[in-house]
Amino acid sequence: MKDFTISVPASTANIGPCFDSAGAALNLYLTLQVSEADNWEIEQHSELLPDETNYEENFIYQIAKQTAERHNKQLPACKVIITSDIPLARGLGSSASAVIAGIELANQACELSLSTEEKLHYGTEIEGHPDNVAPALLGEMVISVKTSDHEIDWIQLSDLNLDVIVYIPNIELKTEEARNVLPANYSRDSATTASSISNILIASLLKGDYNLAGKMMEKDLFHEPYRANLIPNYKNIKKEAKSFGAYGTVISGAGPTMISFVPKGEGQAIAEHMKTVYKDYQVNMLEVDRVGVQVTQSLKRAAE
Missing domain, CATH: 3.30.230.10 (Ribosomal Protein S5; domain 2)
Incomplete structure (x- = not known):
């Protein structure tokens, strides 16, 4: 071998x-x-x-x-x-x-x-x-x-023209715990709206309309409304990142890390700012x- x-x-x-x-x-x-x-x-x-x-x-x-x-x-x-x-x-x-x-x-x-x-x-x-x-x-x-x-x-x-920023807190969140807060069933109206939001997100990424993609990222109905209380600074990170130009910020997987899609070339500057606000987090600009x-x-x- x-x-x-x-x-x-x-x-x-x-x-x-x-x-x-x-x-x-x-x-x-x-x-x-x-x-x-x-x-x-x-x-x-x-x-x-x-x-x-x-x-x-x-x-x-x-x-x-x-x-x-x-x-x-x-x-x-x-x-x-x-x-x-x-x-x-x-x-x-x-x-x-x-x-x-x-x-x-x-x-x-x-x-x-x-x-x-x-x-x-x-x-x-x-x-x-x-x-x-x-x-x-x-x-x-x-x-x-x-x-x-x-x-x-x-x-x-392929070739998404954007930067990625992650905000990693110094706590763990087991996937099982994050799964347990989700509802067992969704109403037809809720599922229809939620899947339509997902469809628009993917279509906007394919088209390169990242402003619309960011808007759809933050309108999830499947899991984020139920997991938000498990994620430290959930609303604050979304608001702060948006104010500095992020397209959208969501929970990464089941959390507790959050992730932003931001304009290409602006990721490092936004990450440096977010580091000064969230000093207890590991804030990094990453690439796909x-x-x-x-x-x-x-x-x-x-x-x-």
């Missing part, structure tokens, strides 16, 4: 009204450096990763083992050095990134030759829906759906990752 490195981007999902159906890859990364070894060994070199006592408890290893076994393969022993820029339980797709990393680890180590469609299906089975795994796998902004016949259809929105998961072979082994 040749040494290789796996890099998987973070992701933001929902984008306001596109609940469980849209996500965008962001340039924060989970990285695995993998080499052949006599025995399994996993080193985690990031404060953002969970504490573990042995490799069998590692989530990425568990996903890799599961993926290998469904193809009747056994994972070869590896040394895996893991680093991450993606904070856990903050609404930036850390779980989906780990799932894609595990699937790709098995794909490379066991030479499974998995197709993109297989990776997306496996990831969706584990995560429940494709809104985070699709952009982590494919890059860009991805609109996706898992239909009742278990098919997954998706389309990428265009590629998704990447695998690079060790130059040393390649030369050999």
